[in-house]
C-alpha cells in the first residue's frame with residue numbers, strides 16, 4: 001500500500017515551465033486518470049511522479065520518503081511505469097519481454113507470471129513469438145503485461161490504451177480497476193474522456209502545465225471545465241448507475 005504526494009512540483013523543459021507548482025495527494029486503492037489537451041503536461045507530470053526527470057521545484061514523496069533520494073532499485077520496486085513510446089529494442093519472445101517486469105523472481109517464476117498475465121490479456125497464442133512479429137495492439141498489450149506482472153504498489157501508465165481496439169481498451173481498464181481495488185495506487189493518462197468518466201475514482205485535470213482540478217468525474221466533467229479546458233460542450237449523466245459523458249464540439253478557437 002502506498003501513498004504518493006506531490007508538493008509544489010515544477011518542471012522546466014526547453015526554457016518553459018511545462019509543469020507548474022502541482023500539489024496532489026494520491027492514495028492507495030484508487031484509480032486516478034490524468035486528462036488534458038495535447039501539451040497540457042500529462043506525460044511530464046507522470047515522469048515527475050516516477051522521478052524520471054529532474055524536478056525544478058517541489059518534491060515527490062512515497063509514503064513520506066523523498067522519491068528522488070531513493071536508490072533506483074528500491075524506487076523501481078515500488079513503482080511500475082509504462083512510457084508513452086511503445087518501443088521494444090530486441091525481438092525477444094513476448095513472454096520474455098513481459099517477464100522483464102518482475103526481475104526479483106527466478107527466471108522460471110518470472111516466465112510463469114508473465115505467461116499468466118499474457119493469457120489474461122489474450123496473448124497466450126503468441127507468447128513464444130518475437131515481439132517484432134506482433135501487431136501494434138498485441139505489442140502494446142505485451143508492454144502492459146510487463147507492467148502488470150510487477151509487484152509494485154504504484155502503477156503509472158502513460159496512455160495505456162494506445163493502439164488497443166475498443167474491447168481491449170475496456171478490458172485493460174477493468175484490469176487496472178481490479179488492481180486499484182486490490183490496494184494499488186493506479187495513475188494513468190487518457191485522452192478518451194468517456195472512459196475516464198466511467199472508470200476513474202478521481203480525475204486530475206491538467207491545462208497549460210497546471211493542475212486545474214483534482215476531483216471526481218462529476219465535478220471535473222462539468223460544462224465549465226469542458227468548455228474552458230477542452231473547448232467542448234457536454235454533460236455527465238448517471239444512466240442506470242453508469243457515468244455517461246455526452247460531448248459536442250464547439251467552433252475552433
Ligand SMILES: Nc1ncnc2c1ncn2[C@@H]1O[C@H](COP(=O)(O)OP(=O)(O)OP(=O)(O)O)[C@@H](O)[C@H]1O
Nearest residue numbers: 013014015018036037038039040041042043044045
Ligand atoms: N524534451 C522537451 N523539451 C522541450 N519541451 C518539451 C519536452 N518534452 C515536452 N515538452 C513540452 O512540454 C509540454 C508538455 O508536454 P507533455 O508531453 O507533458 O504534454 P501531454 O499533456 O502529455 O501532451 P500529449 O497529450 O500531446 O501527449 C509541451 O508543450 C511540450 O512541447
